[in-house]
Amino acid sequence: MAPTIRKRPNGQTIPAPAKIPVSLTVNGVPREIVVAPWVTLLDALRERLGLTGTKKGCDHGQCGACTVLLDGRRINSCMTFAVMQDGAKVTTVEGLARDGALHPVQQAFIDHDAFQCGACTPGQICSAVGLIAEGRANSVEEIRELMSGNICRCGAYPNIVAAIRQAMERERP
């Protein structure tokens, strides 16, 4: 069976926006991409750089599955365009382990069974790493509040809170 691709109809081609070069440091590695301005940082990571650890749950800033660390701060990567982040340092879930050893937050998530399906997990973990760096969450209530941008439909919240507490305690002995 031959492909059924149809001939482009008559009339002017509607151009896609021109592509722009962008330099990012992703997980410590300099990366160059050339993308149209309408490409989100999330889709740049997933579809252009092959870093599919960062998940898309809504594409609208509603779920937190796409959370990454941008210059150390947690953001929803679906809510920013890649071209806006030229020169930025991005850390994704793939970049947290060091020399084969899991990041303390990653280990704590395993220890406390802080996930089931795992679809929210990269975002939860990046968000937790960002939260700990912010140094704002001093109580369980504050952790819950400040992690509420990351939805877990499997309902692992109590375990997520326990994991973050474990990682926090290891961080400040």
Next chain:
Amino acid sequence: MVYIGTPTSRVDGPAKVTGAAKYAGDAAASGLAYGAVVTSAIPKGRIATIDTGAALRVAGVLDVLTHENRPRMARRAAAYKDDVGPEQGSPFRPLYDDTIMFSGQPIALVLAEEWEIARFAASLVRVEYEAEPFATDLRVERERAVAVDEPPKPRGNADKAYAAAAIRHEAEYFIPIEHHNPMELYASTALWEDGKLTIYDKTQGVLNVHNYLCSVFDMKPDKLRVLSPFMGGGFGSGLRPQYEAPLAVLAARALERSVRLVLTRQQMYALCYRPATIERLALGAAPGGTLDSVSHEAIAVTSQYEDYFRNDTGWSGLLYKSPNAKYVHRLARVDLPTPSDMRAPGATTGVYGLECAMDELAVALKIDPIALRLRCYSDRDQHDDIPYTSKQLRKCYRQGAAAFGWDRRNPKPRSMRDGSELVGWGMATGVWEALQMDTALRIVLTANGHAEVSCAFSDIGTGTYTIVAQVAADLLGLPLEAVTVRLGDSTLPQAPVEGGSWTAASVSHAIAKTADEIRKELWRLAKAMPNSPLGACRLEDIALADGRIIDKTDSGRGVAMTDAMRHGRRDRLEHETTNSFAEDDKHARNTHSAIFAEVKVDEELGVIRVTRVVNAVAAGRILNTKTARSQIMGGVVGGIGMALHEETLIDHTLGRMMNANIAEYHVPVNADVHDIEVIFVDEPDELVNPLGIKGVGEIGIVGTAAAIANAVYHATGKRVRDLPITLDKLLG
């Protein structure tokens, strides 16, 4: 047993916390084309014209598929049936013809070099419709609802007994449409290789999708492979094949190229949902708190093209002793997609109505809600008058109440406070079935002492990889690390869809049967060794432990498995078997639970917080207390959402879902969830199956919303029967 029953961390945990786990939309491939779906703006009618000209002129667009130009699909409606869809009716056929059956129906698929281009071009597709009158409102259509004949058989004369009862309670409880909203978007990545297709699909059943696609596209089974090694949540939405899979096949065939199709969150609302349901309960009781009569009627929505329903009503007469009982289930056909199973389908909604009604009856009888349930307690299945394989529900009440501190409850509504907040304590019972299915499974033991266990079941987040590794490690006598588990691949030994809480029991017994073949073969090899210490041992005395084949009666006597294999010149032992469970219609098989909830309600604002939940579960042998606890906890969180947050709103003038996103369809977030305690009561069961496994996937949600609703009544004195219990209903 070293691993079974112990809290074991997920074996797929490292893959999930590092981003290495590959889900359907993650599969890597070179030269991928991307798809974007165009959906219908009206709920019913025909496509008069569909103009794809502008979309096709966008640079980078490869093609636009519609019902007018798509590659061939089966014509017969029966070709679109799947393993778990409704028996009655004719399944939806995506991109098949010009008929519109629901708003959000896929009507065109734009294919482009990049996803952003496809999405932009999709916005340029112009559609003219011939609209027809439609109906989407259950409260209107209930008048035309038709009875289905599945509910359990009635007993006695429920109407007469109700009319004569000393204490009567009758009310309607309402559950709106709810959406599963798994965090992962529905996606298919179809890899094209010389006419062969490998599809990474988001599904709870790779074989169901495989069979469906082979049937729809008239493909030879070996030309198609379906994989779902990881699934980012399903909750029932991925039991049936969803339309991303056939559309990805259409696209790959049209382009002869690999394609990635990811649906948007909005589009997922038109896949399937928990049906809006009215539960009407009528309970008649004697003053002492025994039931004379139970009537349960459910009226639920279904689509115009399929009759979807589950057992909502039968739980009422099953759970409690009552000489008279009757059940009616009616369906209101509306112009929406067909509903689907969602987290304990039928029970979640039916038991919500029942357990709220029992609470109201307890209030009317002026007795404690637990006392009422104990007075109506039944040690036998009330439908068939047969015993249970096990039923430790009494223990659930006792241990749950003790952990919760129920004896400190003042029964009077509005009697308990914490500062400006009213405090309410409520409880409910949960019940589900312990199902099990025939499952095939393969074990390959290699001479280096490593085992690979494979089966087509998927791990949808439930922990299947982990329990398979635990059970196999124990039964093969190997360390957990020496077991590799492969799941979610249509080329692996046959398994049903992952759902209904049947996976743990089914797969464990498949492992047991297959591991036994391995044991037999190792015994033969060990016996054949010169001067074998097991030379005189009978098969019954042989066990596998610590990498050795041992004599159970004298565990010092044995040989290493690797030695036996090497000596017999065997690099690998491979066995595949299919388990089958003995027919047993003399026993009922169920799991049970008792749920206790504390709510705090701001008296002035009506804001409700669920501050504590204790869920005591009786579900036979628990294979992994760590992951099972998470499953119950997840069910409780789902129950909190059902009680307080979740509701899909339909604009009945447009026939469209209005809040098709996860900002306006509220689900519980971290701040909504406080203390959840899970108790597994001891429930030994030698009758349900040899290993005593019942499964825990569904039981966690059943009854939870009722316990919360009952707590809200206790806090405020106001009974809100329509879910979700939002502050406007509480203050209004």
